[in-house]
Amino acid sequence: MKERKLGSGQDMQGAVEAKKPSARLSRDIQAKLGQQLRAIYDDVVNQGVPERFAALLDQLDKSDDKGKQ
Amino acid sequence: MDPSVRQAVLNAIPSLRAFAISLCGNVDRADDLVQETMLRALANINSFQPGTNMSAWLFTILRNHFRSEYRKRRREVEDSDGSYAESLKSHPEQQGHVEFGEFREALAKLPPDQREALILVGASGFSYEEAANICGCAVGTIKSRVNRARTRLAELMSIDTVDDFGPDRTTRAVLASGDR
Numbered sequence A: 001m002k003e004r005k006l007g008s009g010q011d012m013q014g015a016v017e018a019k020k021p022s023a024r025l026s027r028d029i030q031a032k033l034g035q036q037l038r039a040i041y042d043d044v045v046n047q048g049v050p051e052r053f054a055a056l057l058d059q060l061d062k063s064d065d066k067g068k069q
Numbered sequence B: 001m002d003p004s005v006r007q008a009v010l011n012a013i014p015s016l017r018a019f020a021i022s023l024c025g026n027v028d029r030a031d032d033l034v035q036e037t038m039l040r041a042l043a044n045i046n047s048f049q050p051g052t053n054m055s056a057w058l059f060t061i062l063r064n065h066f067r068s069e070y071r072k073r074r075r076e077v078e079d080s081d082g083s084y085a086e087s088l089k090s091h092p093e094q095q096g097h098v099e100f101g102e103f104r105e106a107l108a109k110l111p112p113d114q115r116e117a118l119i120l121v122g123a124s125g126f127s128y129e130e131a132a133n134i135c136g137c138a139v140g141t142i143k144s145r146v147n148r149a150r151t152r153l154a155e156l157m158s159i160d161t162v163d164d165f166g167p168d169r170t171t172r173a174v175l176a177s178g179d180r
Helices: A008-018 A027-045 A051-068 B003-024 B027-043 B054-076 B082-090 B101-109 B112-122 B128-135 B139-156 B167-178
Strands: none
Touching: A027 B003, A027 B101, A027 B112, A027 B139, A051 B003, A051 B027, B003 B027, B003 B054, B003 B112, B027 B054, B054 B128, B101 B112, B101 B139, B112 B128, B112 B139, B128 B139
């Protein structure tokens, strides 16, 4: 992975470099990025609980009861 | 199964799926991850401390499971970081809407650590402390990953000012966030 910039020396250099144009993202840019991220995420969240998972919980519930008897 | 446990697991599933999809970039794989997470969680339910956050506990299990699987797979197949981006590009319809294509592409290009931190804090609604617990790292590390992720996203999307989002995208973002 070329992303590895471990070693604090390099890391700090990276941080300084990144500060040039866009490290200080304005609040409104941050807000817009956040909106898009949440829109994508909430798309999935709003699909609710697919049937397979509800069924799996029921099944686990039953085997759980059997185990206790 | 304790009804309250059952309910807490049920409540966490939609968000767990969203997190899983954002980790692996594939809905089917994500759903398998969620299922494996549920099985593991319920098999180890005794290690869950009642009164603590069930959702955070499940996220931790899912995240660790994904990490170990991912590492295993990388050893088996020489997989590059690009494969995730490719899977997003080739199956945009799997992501629900085809909207925010540019944003999705940029998100896919983030280093996994940064993407995960950004999603936990920016979308799942965890605090920095909770996200740090889930990822097993320091709070400061999460903060710096989130900051880097935002900066990198803006770079990848060539955004210098808010106008660079374009009126169309901005409107849709507002609409999408307005219907919750």
